[in-house]
Amino acid sequence: xxxxxxVNFLRDLRRQPLRTVLTLSGxxxxxxxxxxxxxxxxxxxxxxIKRAHxxxxxxxxxxxxxxxxxxxxxxxxxxxxLSAEDVEALPSRVSGIRRxxxxxxxxxxxxxxxxxxNNSVRGVNPAFAVMRNTIPQTGRFIDxxxxxxxxxxxxxxxxxxxxxxxxxxxxxxxxxxxxxxFIVVGVMKEKQQNSNxxxxxxxxxxxxxxxxxxxxxxxxxxxxxxxxxxxxxxxKPLIRDLRRLLGRRLGFxxxxxxxxxxxxxxxxxxxxxxxxxxxxxxxxVIGSFTLLVGGVGVASIMLVVVEERTREIGVKLAVGxxxxxxxxxxxxxxxALILFGGGIGFLLASLAVAATSRIKAVTDSVGxxxxxxxxxxxxxxxxxxxGTVSGLMPARRAAAVDxxxxxxx
Amino acid sequence: MITCRAITKVFAMGTAKLxxxxxxDIAIEAGEFISxxxxxxxxxxxxxxxxxxxxxxxxxxxxxxxxxVAGMTFDQxxxxxxxxxxxxxxxxxxxxxASAYENIELPMLFNGKSARQRRQRVEExxxxxxxxxxxxxxxxxxxGGQQQRIAIARALANDPPVILADEPTGNLxxxxxxxxxxxxxxxxxxxxxxxxxxxxxxxxxxxxRTVKLLDGRVVx
Ligand SMILES: Nc1ncnc2c1ncn2[C@@H]1O[C@H](COP(=O)(O)OP(=O)(O)OP(=O)(O)O)[C@@H](O)[C@H]1O
Ligand SMILES: [Mg+2]
Numbered sequence: 203x204x205x206x207x208x209v210n211f212l213r214d215l216r217r218q219p220l221r222t223v224l225t226l227s228g229x230x231x232x233x234x235x236x237x238x239x240x241x242x243x244x245x246x247x248x249x250x251i252k253r254a255h256x257x258x259x260x261x262x263x264x265x266x267x268x269x270x271x272x273x274x275x276x277x278x279x280x281x282x283x284l285s286a287e288d289v290e291a292l293p294s295r296v297s298g299i300r301r302x303x304x305x306x307x308x309x310x311x312x313x314x315x316x317x318x319x320n321n322s323v324r325g326v327n328p329a330f331a332v333m334r335n336t337i338p339q340t341g342r343f344i345d346x347x348x349x350x351x352x353x354x355x356x357x358x359x360x361x362x363x364x365x366x367x368x369x370x371x372x373x374x375x376x377x378x379x380x381x382x383x384f385i386v387v388g389v390m391k392e393k394q395q396n397s398n399x400x401x402x403x404x405x406x407x408x409x410x411x412x413x414x415x416x417x418x419x420x421x422x423x424x425x426x427x428x429x430x431x432x433x434x435x436x437x438k439p440l441i442r443d444l445r446r447l448l449g450r451r452l453g454f455x456x457x458x459x460x461x462x463x464x465x466x467x468x469x470x471x472x473x474x475x476x477x478x479x480x481x482x483x484x485x486x487v488i489g490s491f492t493l494l495v496g497g498v499g500v501a502s503i504m505l506v507v508v509e510e511r512t513r514e515i516g517v518k519l520a521v522g523x524x525x526x527x528x529x530x531x532x533x534x535x536x537x538a539l540i541l542f543g544g545g546i547g548f549l550l551a552s553l554a555v556a557a558t559s560r561i562k563a564v565t566d567s568v569g570x571x572x573x574x575x576x577x578x579x580x581x582x583x584x585x586x587x588x589g590t591v592s593g594l595m596p597a598r599r600a601a602a603v604d605x606x607x608x609x610x611x
Numbered sequence: 612m613i614t615c616r617a618i619t620k621v622f623a624m625g626t627a628k629l630x631x632x633x634x635x636d637i638a639i640e641a642g643e644f645i646s647x648x649x650x651x652x653x654x655x656x657x658x659x660x661x662x663x664x665x666x667x668x669x670x671x672x673x674x675x676x677x678x679x680v681a682g683m684t685f686d687q688x689x690x691x692x693x694x695x696x697x698x699x700x701x702x703x704x705x706x707x708x709a710s711a712y713e714n715i716e717l718p719m720l721f722n723g724k725s726a727r728q729r730r731q732r733v734e735e736x737x738x739x740x741x742x743x744x745x746x747x748x749x750x751x752x753x754x755g756g757q758q759q760r761i762a763i764a765r766a767l768a769n770d771p772p773v774i775l776a777d778e779p780t781g782n783l784x785x786x787x788x789x790x791x792x793x794x795x796x797x798x799x800x801x802x803x804x805x806x807x808x809x810x811x812x813x814x815x816x817x818x819x820r821t822v823k824l825l826d827g828r829v830v831x
Contacts, residue, residue: 290669313686511767513704514706516704517704517705518717518721519689519692519708520665520692520704520769521690521692521693521698521717521718521721521765522689522690522692522693522694522718522721522722523693523720523721523770524685524686524689524721525686525689526686576613604665604666605665605692606660606665606666609700609704
């Protein structure tokens, strides 16, 4: 029975190539465009997040500066200064800070062999690496014992490593910073960095323990410090507490925003998240419409098909086909066509995505698109539903008539 | 074999009602060869469709092989059409995109015959109607007479006891018509019951007796 059914089914499909091709192309186009659209959209999304995280994630950066309001007997213009020890003690004084690092920044002469550059050197602690995403490609970042022992070790940006070593191994080598030898303990993994502050981008920098920085260059007060709040969404009250505490200790009005200038990168990130939520919804809407258009195409073809096949239904009924046999045939035809078309659509989409992934100009701007299996499956499911319903309704109507009426058509 | 009692068929044409059959009584024994004649619009096709289980009467009883047809479900009617009756139409009603072979095979796809059984039966029937060399051709590539012979082969696919034919020669030239009648005579001699509608007295002469219809009633 099943075999006979298949015979019938395949025969009908094969005999009407135009109809089959039309239906298929609707499904192929629908699935192809949805898959490609979502793949590229999601890829742009990932790319932007990665770039935003290039500087760091859940980050707040603070610069002690000069007061612009008189406070506690000081006139305005009083310099606000904060030592690295004070910075590292902050988490015990204000609650809600997950990790914190002081940062000293100076341009320094960096030399290896004949290569000499004047690049930014940053004195930081190990927490910096997590906050600023300076992930080692080789070796390691600065560790707590480096800090404690004021070791002359450095972690260097990937471009700096390239400039100095020209592709040779960097880790374990000695470089000279202002004539003082430092051992390279790690090289940063390449990253996309959208924004930056004070000094060069991380790829050009050398990172050393702040204790070493202080001792060698006689710097007591930090250029800035950076921290991560425990709760990325709750940075506002934390910053308020911080201003109040530091204002009291260092002598500035908590309302004097310029005295301690703060860049709340988490705020940007929240906006970013909101923007991409909107972007995803936008993509979803576009995708749904594309799918709907594809579905309407499939539906209209199914309608036409049943209309023009009423006679065929009549003949089959007249020679003894049962109603459910006819319905099952239409049902299976619609589904097989949609599954097959969906398969081709996704194959084409994968090919398109694979082809564009090889073009550097594309991957640089939109990242590497990947076909999402969930999107794939649900697209086909939606088309199946549309195709089946749209095919089944008229088929039911056609199979419900007396064979005589169907034959009259 | 076929017993019709007080069969009426009323078509609703908008508000007007059209009585196509007004109380038809007919009894056909197994193995009989009957022709039905009558002027156009007298209800011949309507009666044939009812006998062929393609349509149901508005009132009256119809016993096919001893079973009441009036109360049958759609699928039971389909089964009767599939096994009990072979219907031959004036306009053939072949599937245009299927080959001669596939058209003959069609009724066997709806009752679970194995592929081997089907092949064997189609070959037998192709030989019987003398079209073994035309198996791959589509209806549009065959003459009217050849198409009607394929349609007859299809009607015979499940070896039904009853063959119904509504003006089987109506669209054919007289030579082809005679070929078809030769086939029908053969079928009747095999013991089948034949009921045939025709306008042509020469064709009707092949049958054992003729029933005349006029205005939805049997006359003489
Ligand atoms: N489905 C239908 N709806 C409405 N009226 C119908 C229908 N089928 C048949 N009729 C009417 O019923 C009457 C009998 O029709 P029928 O087709 O049985 O005549 P017939 O004897 O076969 O005629 P012909 O010799 O022309 O084939 C006609 O008046 C016809 O118009
Ligand atoms: Mg008629």
